[in-house]
Amino acid sequence: MEISTQPPRGTSDILPGQSDDWQRLESLAKTHLQRAGYKEIRTPTFEHTELFKRGVGETTDIVSKEMYTFSDKSDRSLTLRPEGTAGCVRAFLNAGLHRQSPPVKLWYQGPMYRYERPQTGRTRQFHQLGIEAFGSQGPLIDVEVIVVASDFLKALGIEDFEVQLNSLGDAACRPAYRELLREKLRARLDKLCADCRDRFERNPLRMLDCKVPTCQEQYKDIPSAIDHLCDDCKTHWLKLVELVQAQGIKPVINPRMVRGLDYYTRTAFEFVAKDSRLGTQSSIGGGGRYDKLVEMFGGPPTPAVGWAFGVDRLLMLLPDKSLSALPVFVVSSNPQAALATATELRRVGIQTELDFAGQGQAARNFSKQIQQANKLQASYVVILGEDELAKGEATIKDMKDGSQKVVSQSELASYLGKVILE
RNA sequence: GCAGGUGUCGCCAAGCGGUUAAGGCCCCGGUUUGUGGUACCGGUAUCCGGGGGUUCGAAUCCCCUCAUCUGCCCCA
Numbered sequence: 396m397e398i399s400t401q402p403p404r405g406t407s408d409i410l411p412g413q414s415d416d417w418q419r420l421e422s423l424a425k426t427h428l429q430r431a432g433y434k435e436i437r438t439p440t441f442e443h444t445e446l447f448k449r450g451v452g453e454t455t456d457i458v459s460k461e462m463y464t465f466s467d468k469s470d471r472s473l474t475l476r477p478e479g480t481a482g483c484v485r486a487f488l489n490a491g492l493h494r495q496s497p498p499v500k501l502w503y504q505g506p507m508y509r510y511e512r513p514q515t516g517r518t519r520q521f522h523q524l525g526i527e528a529f530g531s532q533g534p535l536i537d538v539e540v541i542v543v544a545s546d547f548l549k550a551l552g553i554e555d556f557e558v559q560l561n562s563l564g565d566a567a568c569r570p571a572y573r574e575l576l577r578e579k580l581r582a583r584l585d586k587l588c589a590d591c592r593d594r595f596e597r598n599p600l601r602m603l604d605c606k607v608p609t610c611q612e613q614y615k616d617i618p619s620a621i622d623h624l625c626d627d628c629k630t631h632w633l634k635l636v637e638l639v640q641a642q643g644i645k646p647v648i649n650p651r652m653v654r655g656l657d658y659y660t661r662t663a664f665e666f667v668a669k670d671s672r673l674g675t676q677s678s679i680g681g682g683g684r685y686d687k688l689v690e691m692f693g694g695p696p697t698p699a700v701g702w703a704f705g706v707d708r709l710l711m712l713l714p715d716k717s718l719s720a721l722p723v724f725v726v727s728s729n730p731q732a733a734l735a736t737a738t739e740l741r742r743v744g745i746q747t748e749l750d751f752a753g754q755g756q757a758a759r760n761f762s763k764q765i766q767q768a769n770k771l772q773a774s775y776v777v778i779l780g781e782d783e784l785a786k787g788e789a790t791i792k793d794m795k796d797g798s799q800k801v802v803s804q805s806e807l808a809s810y811l812g813k814v815i816l817e
Numbered sequence: 818g819c820a821g822g823u824g825u826c827g828c829c830a831a832g833c834g835g836u837u838a839a840g841g842c843c844c845c846g847g848u849u850u851g852u853g854g855u856a857c858c859g860g861u862a863u864c865c866g867g868g869g870g871u872u873c874g875a876a877u878c879c880c881c882u883c884a885u886c887u888g889c890c891c892c893a
Binding site for chain 2: 516521522523524761764
């Protein structure tokens with residue numbers, strides 16, 4: 396019985412040609428976020444199921460139908476993380492980071508798991524890059540977080556996106572608004588789609604961003620959350636919008652945007668890109684403020700704000716990358732000499748290849764080796780034939796124009812270093 | 818969970834009841850063992866996602882199954 400070489404449904408391998416993009420994105424993220432004072436945190440890829448149920452919220456789609464949950468040998472219920480914030484908050488508390496001078500700023504990157512039907516821009520294992528800032532309650536840090544994200548996208552070469560903004564209120568005003576929604580809509584329940592009737596019970600706010608036109612028809616005259624904020628939330632919101640604009644970002648106020656996770660309070664935002672490469676997906680990242688989550692996990696009251704981007708989706712939007720450095724290729728009648736020279740060149744920082752297709756001790760003929768060099772798009776070929784080896788020399792062939800030059804082996808590395816590394 | 822599309826060599830792909838299962842790309846070898854990119858020649862699927870069935874005969878028809886893609890829901 397042969398083993399299937401297909402990866403599990405909804406997962407995929409990141410192959411040699413693609414990993415360049417991943418590395419580019421990761422290194423850019425790292426420098427960008429650290430520059431803004433964010434420190435990397437690495438938390439487990441699975442956690443106690445309870446953490447997500449409580450943290451993300453029982454009524455969310457993520458918890459109610461998308462979790463990868465399993466029991467270990469001691470019958471603990473564990474779940475592959477569907478998002479990064481819950482784990483960060485847990486680690487933040489467990490490590491006592493709340494006792495550090497605020498704000499505590501973290502970033503993370505890694506695979507997340509949601510059991511869904513795969514399609515363009517959506518897989519069961521996907522990757523998020525996120526940041527979390529704990530301990531500051533003013534809108535200034537909301538804005539920092541948004542600006543850092545926006546700048547990061549631009550650094551990646553992604554320019555065509557909008558920032559949608561909304562405020563969801565807090566414990567002081569959201570319950571009242573929720574009831575208001577129920578009151579207004581109770582009589583119209585029969586005109587709504589099945590999903591909305593369900594949302595009516597579980598999470599009325601979610602009704603507002605329903606995509607069904609007949610539902611939207613019913614919501615036309617429904618007041619938005621922004622108009623029903625309590626004084627504190629209102630002040631925060633107005634300042635937020637003002638500050639965001641002052642930083643040169645033109646947010647799109649979207650009173651209908653309700654994020655899918657329960658922990659958000661006040662600020663919610665989403666980065667949206669309309670690009671056919673994303674299929675019908677348009678959200679490339681999102682986040683908001685979650686001022687009650689730390690407390691809910693048993694910590695001291697700690698306001699927090701953060702976001703996460705879908706790395707896989709960002710990668711789909713990356714402009715065509717520049718070509719990587721071209722190697723030097725060592726051709727020799729003596730495989731051992733070829734490897735020794737390649738190693739010498741590599742030590743001074745030159746990307747160097749050689750031929751491995753020979754049988755046993757024998758090198759392939761020069762023609763074959765140079766063919767191989769050509770296939771790898773070598774910039775230069777170093778030829779160490781019997782003649783050169785006898786004289787302690789090396790022939791350098793410029794693959795662009797075919798010109799050749801003989802240098803002594805002792806000068807080879809420094810000569811090529813000059814030509815290639817400048 | 819629901820609705821459609823697709824599954825023939827590593828990749829693209831012809832074939833639509835009786836073929837040794839085209840072709841192209843890639844790869845390998847040769848013409849050319851001291852020199853590349855072109856050209857020419859040769860090689861590479863006992864097998865058509867898997868399992869049943871119909872038939873004298875199936876990659877081609879039927880059933881089941883698996884995978885994949887696209888969309889709905891929702892999100893990254």
